[in-house]
Amino acid sequence: MNRTLKIMSCLLLVGLLLLAGLAVSARAEDNNPLSCTIQLDKTSVDTAKGETITVSWSIWGGMPPYTVDRLYLDGGKWITFRVLAGNRAVFTPWFYHVGSSRHIVLR
């Protein structure tokens, strides 16, 4: 009986510690949210000239390390990026990408 009580107490303690850890983590996320800035090397790309656009990004906050799952053009269009070192990638637009107010999404 006494032993069972001790085991239950231990389990309760572990549960409380886990909950406390999650709460701390959530507070950490609130205080230091996952953030990112994205920069482009130009504001206009001419497909007729075969121009490319380079996107670079900087991530902070949250809990490093970070993983960039994928990059895509607005509207969900899949595009092929050539990934460079140092959180950079190059995109070569094609004729059917022509449009204004395009943007690249990091997910």
Added chain:
Amino acid sequence: MTDQAGNKKVFSSPHFNIVDSNPIQLVFDPIPDTLALGQDHTISWKLSGGDEPSIADVYTYGASRSVSLKDNNQAILTNESFQSGTVIPNLSLIVFVRDKAGRGQYFSTPLFTMKDMKPITGELRLNQTTVKVGEPLTAAFTIQGSEGESTFSYSASCHKKMNDTPSISQLWWKERTSLYCRKTNTLAQIGVSNSGSRTAPNGF
């Protein structure tokens, strides 16, 4: 993106423009509102820009019409039969252009809209509905509703009425032509029918 704690977020870059400084351009030459009945018509255009653009496809939208490409700057739209009373809204010509660089672009221009054609009506009158074998039967008919040159063909069948060997003779006649039922020893009743089909649409 995801951090080690499993937090996921999506971020967007500043906006930018993707332009084509040498787009394919196609400008249609004026197309008349109405075309001569039954005649083919050449539709022409001016093609520019791109990298050696060429016509990949040309077709009509809104109706089944035969279009053949003549060269990179014109196509021939050929006439086709339409049912009487056919209305074709938003009839248009579509031209699809490709170039060596990989561009592909559709261009379209509205074509003349088919007017609501007057239905063909006909009235067939016989001088009698029952004739004796060997007697002449005179049919008179009038046809209305067509516009322009049209071709009509009408037929009548001579059906047996009495118990006799079936003999249906297909007879063709023109306006105010007398008919004869060529059967012996019986009476025959003439069954009449008329139908019309337009062989050339109005306006084209």
